[in-house]
Amino acid sequence: MLAGLLGSLVGLGGGIIVVPALTLLMGVDIRFAIGASIISVIATSSGAGFSYVREHITNLRLAMFLEVATAAGALSGTAIAALVGGRWLFVLFGAVLTYTAWSMLRAGQRKAEVALPSKDTWADRLKLHGSYFDHSENREVTYRVARSPVGFLVSYAAGVISGLLGIGGGVLKVPVMNLSMGIPIKVCTATSNFMIGITAATSALVYFLRGHVQPFIAAPVAVGVLLGARIGAHLLGRLRSQSIRWVFLGVLIVSAIQMFLKGVL
Amino acid sequence: MNQLNQHPLEVEVVISEVLRRGVYTSLGLIGVGTLLAFWQGDYGSAGGTTLDYIRLVHGSSDVHRSAAWLLNGLLHLQGSAAIVCGLLLLIATPVIRVLISIVTFAIARDRAYVVITSAVLVLLVLAFLLGGAG
Numbered sequence: 505m506l507a508g509l510l511g512s513l514v515g516l517g518g519g520i521i522v523v524p525a526l527t528l529l530m531g532v533d534i535r536f537a538i539g540a541s542i543i544s545v546i547a548t549s550s551g552a553g554f555s556y557v558r559e560h561i562t563n564l565r566l567a568m569f570l571e572v573a574t575a576a577g578a579l580s581g582t583a584i585a586a587l588v589g590g591r592w593l594f595v596l597f598g599a600v601l602t603y604t605a606w607s608m609l610r611a612g613q614r615k616a617e618v619a620l621p622s623k624d625t626w627a628d629r630l631k632l633h634g635s636y637f638d639h640s641e642n643r644e645v646t647y648r649v650a651r652s653p654v655g656f657l658v659s660y661a662a663g664v665i666s667g668l669l670g671i672g673g674g675v676l677k678v679p680v681m682n683l684s685m686g687i688p689i690k691v692c693t694a695t696s697n698f699m700i701g702i703t704a705a706t707s708a709l710v711y712f713l714r715g716h717v718q719p720f721i722a723a724p725v726a727v728g729v730l731l732g733a734r735i736g737a738h739l740l741g742r743l744r745s746q747s748i749r750w751v752f753l754g755v756l757i758v759s760a761i762q763m764f765l766k767g768v769l
Numbered sequence: 770m771n772q773l774n775q776h777p778l779e780v781e782v783v784i785s786e787v788l789r790r791g792v793y794t795s796l797g798l799i800g801v802g803t804l805l806a807f808w809q810g811d812y813g814s815a816g817g818t819t820l821d822y823i824r825l826v827h828g829s830s831d832v833h834r835s836a837a838w839l840l841n842g843l844l845h846l847q848g849s850a851a852i853v854c855g856l857l858l859l860i861a862t863p864v865i866r867v868l869i870s871i872v873t874f875a876i877a878r879d880r881a882y883v884v885i886t887s888a889v890l891v892l893l894v895l896a897f898l899l900g901g902a903g
Contacts, residue, residue, distance in 0.1 A: 554785040564781060583899070701862075720806075
């Protein structure tokens with residue numbers, strides 16, 4: 505349930521909580537733990553998603569646009585996974601996450617908004633700009649999307665990484681959408697949350713057909729995560745954007761440590 | 770919220786509805802299935818104690834996953850079959866969402882997004898086929 509709450513707030517899958525909790529605390533076989541965690545990603549995505557979509561916090565067009573890149577990246581990632589060794593990749597990814605955490609920390613300390621290139625032909629043509637009603641600030645927040653080609657490329661890279669390492673690309677997409685593309689943090693997490701559900705559905709089906717989804721393990725996880733996601737969905741609208749940044753930063757640092765540990769051990 | 774409901778065919782509202790129904794239906798199936806499974810003794814002879822659950826979780830017994838087993842289980846109101854059905858629906862929901870959004874974008878005559886969303890779908894199917902083979 506905690507996984508669903510956190511996942512729905514920061515726009516990531518609950519995998520970084522569910523897998524360790526199941527394997528370490530309950531001694532579940534790792535294959536079943538991963539199967540259950542992919543179910544939990546979908547549960548987070550759909551469970552919180554319908555509120556975010558309705559409240560226009562999720563940017564549907566942006567999600568679809570970036571999803572093309574992510575899905576293509578995941579395909580290439582799985583294709584080359586057999587060719588390259590995994591160990592140093594985890595270390596590399598840990599380093600990328602550390603850098604991302606650092607740049608988010610710096611951006612959080614700066615008061616003034618970073619000057620963004622105002623012209624983005626792709627974003628204009630694809631109508632990516634949006635607005636949503638922020639309950640914590642009690643006003644309509646309008647935003648413009650900048651540097652959409654950069655976002656597209658990073659989403660591709662995030663897809664490759666998730667295909668290679670079997671982890672969600674959300675930790676990469678959220679900071680890029682927030683920092684480079686100038687999108688409000690709530691829109692970033694909600695949109696990322698929306699996208700991971702689509703990607704996870706594919707892997708979940710594959711896991712299911714391999715028999716790695718144990719119903720009696722996945723069922724309580726799914727129910728707990730769904731409830732957590734509902735609570736998270738109610739919270740997101742009310743929390744201040746700054747608080748969400750801090751929660752995300754915490755998750756980012758924990759994932760970075762996990763990646764380093766996986767690479768070194 | 771109410772002012773958002775003025776356009777019933779708005780893509781956001783349609784997708785939100787699809788997700789909401791998918792989530793609650795699967796939640797219901799999983800809940801009912803779990804209760805049935807308890808009642809039918811799937812959780813073990815002692816009636817679902819912690820020890821029973823640990824045995825269930827550690828036993829890497831074959832997970833039933835054939836369509837025939839699922840259909841048969843549903844016809845006989847098997848709790849475990851209802852759980853599997855709920856989980857499958859949960860997995861299917863995002864895919865249904867992609868399909869529905871292609872249709873709604875088409876109705877809204879948003880050609881660019883019909884192409885983009887269809888591309889997502891094609892990539893997903895490709896990924897599934899590759900993953901299933903590997």
